[in-house]
Amino acid sequence: MRTLELAGIQVPVIGQGTWRMGEDRVRRHEEIAALRLGIELGMTLIDTAEMYGEGGAEKVVGEAIAGLRDKVFLVSKVYPHNASRKGIPEACERSLRRLNTDYIDLYLLHWRGQYPLEETVEAFERLREAGKIGRWGVSNFDVADLQELASPACATNQVLYNLEERGIEFDLLPWSQQHRQPLMAYCPIGQGGSLLAHPTLKQVAARHAATPAQVALAWILRQDGVIAIPKAVRPEHVQLNAHAAQLKLVAGDLEALDHAFHAPHRKQRLAMV
Numbered sequence: 001m002r003t004l005e006l007a008g009i010q011v012p013v014i015g016q017g018t019w020r021m022g023e024d025r026v027r028r029h030e031e032i033a034a035l036r037l038g039i040e041l042g043m044t045l046i047d048t049a050e051m052y053g054e055g056g057a058e059k060v061v062g063e064a065i066a067g068l069r070d071k072v073f074l075v076s077k078v079y080p081h082n083a084s085r086k087g088i089p090e091a092c093e094r095s096l097r098r099l100n101t102d103y104i105d106l107y108l109l110h111w112r113g114q115y116p117l118e119e120t121v122e123a124f125e126r127l128r129e130a131g132k133i134g135r136w137g138v139s140n141f142d143v144a145d146l147q148e149l150a151s152p153a154c155a156t157n158q159v160l161y162n163l164e165e166r167g168i169e170f171d172l173l174p175w176s177q178q179h180r181q182p183l184m185a186y187c188p189i190g191q192g193g194s195l196l197a198h199p200t201l202k203q204v205a206a207r208h209a210a211t212p213a214q215v216a217l218a219w220i221l222r223q224d225g226v227i228a229i230p231k232a233v234r235p236e237h238v239q240l241n242a243h244a245a246q247l248k249l250v251a252g253d254l255e256a257l258d259h260a261f262h263a264p265h266r267k268q269r270l271a272m273v
Contacts (some may be wrong), residue, residue, distance in 0.1 A: 001013070001014065001041075001042035001043070001242070001245055002221075003181060004225060004227065005182070006045075006073070006106070006155065006156060006182045006227065007105065007106050007134055007135035007137075007156070008134075009073060009105070009134075009150070010043070011045045011073045011226075011227065012042055012043055012044060012045055013221050013226070013228065014043055014217060014230070014241060014242065014244060014245050015043055015044075015047055015075075016034075016038045016043050016046045016047065016231065016232070017186060017229040017230055018047060018049075018050065018057040018060065018061060018231060019050055019057070019186070020057075021048075021052060021056070021057040021229055021231070021233075022052060022053030022057035022058070023057075027178060028060060028063075030233055031060050031064075031233055032060055033064050034233045034234070035061065035064035036068070037235055037239075038067065038232070038238050038241070038242065039064075039068055039072060041094060041238065041239065041242035042242060043241065044072050044073055045073045045075065045185070045227065045229070046061055046064075046072055046073070046074055046075065047158070047186075047229045048075065048077075049076055049077035049078075049108075049110055050076065050077065050078060050094065050095055050098075051079055051110060054119050055094070055095075055098050058076065058095055058098035058099050059099075062100035063100075065099075065168045068136035072106050073106070074092055074101065074199065075105065075106045076099070076102070076104050076106065076107060077107070077109070077139055078091045078108070078109060078114060079097075079110055079113075080111055080113025081113055081114070083109050083113055083115045083120045083123070084119060084120075084123070085119050085122060085123050087115075088120065088124065088127065089123060089126065089127060089132075091096070092104070092107065092132055093236050095212055096132065098199075102131075102132075103132055103133060103134065104132070104134070105133070105135070105188050106129065106133070106135050106136070106155060106156065107123075107124065107137075108137045108139045108156070108158060109136075109137075109138045109139065111140040111141075112140070112145060117148065117149050121149070121153075131148060135153075136154070137156040137157065137158070138154060138157050138158070139157065139158035140158070140160075140270065140272050141157050141159070142172060143171050143175050146175065146181075153219075155182070155229075156182050156183065156184055157176060157181060158183075158186055159181060159183065159184070159185065159186070159205070159270065159272075160186055160270075160271045161173075161186070161187075161188065161220060161226070161262075162185070162188050162189060162190050162216060162220065163190070163198075163201070163219060163257060164190055164261060165187075165196050165271045166262070166263055167257045167264050167268035167269070167271055168183075168270070169263055169264055170264040170265075170266065170268060171271070172266060172270070173223065173226075175226055176225065177223075177225050179223075180225070181193065182225045183227070183229045184228075185220050185226055186229055186273075187273060188220050188228040188229065188230050189212075189213045189217065189267055190216070191273065193249075196211075196212040196213055198212070198260065199260075200256055200259070200261075201215055201216065201257070203256070204253045204256060204257065207253070208247060208248055208253075210244075211240055213230070213240060213241070213244070214240055214241075214247050215247065215249070215253075217230060217241065217244035217247075218243075218244055218245075218247040218248070219249060219254075219257060220251060221244075221245060
């Protein structure tokens with residue numbers, strides 16, 4: 001698995017997302033097994049959040065990484081309404097208990113809220129100094145937000161990015177690359193399957209004996225400094241995701257995809273889900 005440096009550590013360019021996990025106890029065993037399989041296949045970065053299943057996803061992750069903690073780069077996110085000087089350490093402790101670990105490698109502000117960024121950063125730094133987190137970062141920040149933050153200590157920005165949502169290519173992605181700040185792409189294969197049913201994506205996939213999801217992931221990974229965090233529960237999907245990092249799209253593929261999914265020609269409002 002190809003890697004890049006994130007928060008001073010080499011991590012795989014394809015990790016594992018956990019949105020919607022921990023919401024159905026019937027699927028719990030399946031979700032845990034999927035995450036453990038992903039770790040075995042080299043997708044050792046796992047992204048979660050206190051919001052996902054109101055802590056349920058963190059509990060699933062905690063069970064999945066039992067006995068494997070030293071192999072995993074763990075990312076979690078704090079609600080904006082908890083992002084105060086007092087709220088962040090309390091939220092972090094709750095996440096640590098659910099994850100059954102004593103530290104989080106990378107702790108993100110899920111999106112901007114009511115508290116000043118300076119207060120949130122101060123709380124993050126105290127957690128880092130206490131050894132509760134390795135580094136901190138943000139999610140759903142646009143260029144203006146990052147410029148206001150103005151902190152070289154911010155390790156990453158996690159945003160929506162896929163073939164259907166290319167708005168960040170106009171300014172946010174170039175800004176991140178210029179400042180050598182890795183970007184994490186959530187929902188990299190879209191939602192609900194509509195993207196994966198697109199004829200052009202299916203045609204490119206057929207030329208490579210790949211799946212549309214693998215092409216969608218390879219398309220994202222053509223960019224320097226980008227990590228994709230798809231979610232998968234079925235074992236075959238986990239395996240396909242892991243192998244997508246090996247897929248190399250050629251110029252004709254990229255031209256066809258650009259024709260079907262247009263790159264932005266002006267500033268767009270940052271897309272979020």
